[in-house]
Amino acid sequence: METVIRGLILYVFLMIIFRVSGKRTLYEATVFDFVLLLIIAETAEQALVGEDQSMTNSFVLIVTLLLADISLSLLKQKFNYFGKVLDGVPVIILDDGKLLHDRLKKVRVDEADIMESARALQGLQRLDQIKYAILEKDGKITIIPKEQEQKEIEKV
Amino acid sequence: MKKHRGELDIDEDIELESANWKIQRVAWVLMALVVIAALLGFTGDGGIGNFQTLKAGDSAEGLEVEYERFLRRGAPAEIKVKLKPSASDTLTDLHLSKEFHEKLEVDKVVPEPSEVYATEKGITYRFASANQPFAVTFYLTPNGMGSMPLHFSTSEKKVAITQFIYP
Numbered sequence: 001m002e003t004v005i006r007g008l009i010l011y012v013f014l015m016i017i018f019r020v021s022g023k024r025t026l027y028e029a030t031v032f033d034f035v036l037l038l039i040i041a042e043t044a045e046q047a048l049v050g051e052d053q054s055m056t057n058s059f060v061l062i063v064t065l066l067l068a069d070i071s072l073s074l075l076k077q078k079f080n081y082f083g084k085v086l087d088g089v090p091v092i093i094l095d096d097g098k099l100l101h102d103r104l105k106k107v108r109v110d111e112a113d114i115m116e117s118a119r120a121l122q123g124l125q126r127l128d129q130i131k132y133a134i135l136e137k138d139g140k141i142t143i144i145p146k147e148q149e150q151k152e153i154e155k156v
Numbered sequence: 157m158k159k160h161r162g163e164l165d166i167d168e169d170i171e172l173e174s175a176n177w178k179i180q181r182v183a184w185v186l187m188a189l190v191v192i193a194a195l196l197g198f199t200g201d202g203g204i205g206n207f208q209t210l211k212a213g214d215s216a217e218g219l220e221v222e223y224e225r226f227l228r229r230g231a232p233a234e235i236k237v238k239l240k241p242s243a244s245d246t247l248t249d250l251h252l253s254k255e256f257h258e259k260l261e262v263d264k265v266v267p268e269p270s271e272v273y274a275t276e277k278g279i280t281y282r283f284a285s286a287n288q289p290f291a292v293t294f295y296l297t298p299n300g301m302g303s304m305p306l307h308f309s310t311s312e313k314k315v316a317i318t319q320f321i322y323p
Binding site for chain 1: 160161166167168169170172173176180184230
């Protein structure tokens, strides 16, 4: 019984804490973000398992966590707004070639981050080649280039 | 799906997102408060300046208990009891209420008591002493949760403390 409660409490706690930390926190931008994620995983393990190292405990825990995740995804599917609150929504941060500075500040993203995605995803060289940049739910930045750029990319 | 500028299919909800940003800022302040509270010892271990390490009773009157206000379940804890030897007997009795062995696991008692016996009301430790004041340290592991009132008593004096055990 205790395992199930531990699992559910930790599930909810982690969900809330990562939600309020913001999309870009721990988004694997640097090696250090990745290391921090590993440390957090290690710390959470203690709270999950406690002193009970039995196999039964692990099995119950895994089933509990997966079931919590499945139930939540069903709820999200049924109630659209609930999903939006829980996962957040995509945010346009570069609109029709113009940077939206107030939003950039709120989501803690800068031009360099946008250019990084532009290079990686579209092979763009300059900020003015971008039409839209969108910060997605998972913290990634997706890029839509201006139309003439798109044609050039397609030609190549 | 909404359309942005008539061309971009995107489920943007900037009102929800701004509300979310506000909540995030509040949450960051709360996170800072949690860290400060932990540093000040509100999650156990005494904290900076040992504010949460408390004393009850008076060693001059024969019984003083030094304890931490906050404990954590499963984390090692200590309670130090200063005793004056009993005038009438070679052995000194220390009686503890039953919450003591219900919510705490006693790992070690230093010095070891010469006798321990349990009654309906609690548990009694008898210590042999060299006829001068001495201190007993209980090394404990809490296995209960929540508020825990404890009563310590000798033949002459009673001391009541309350500790809180976090999950």
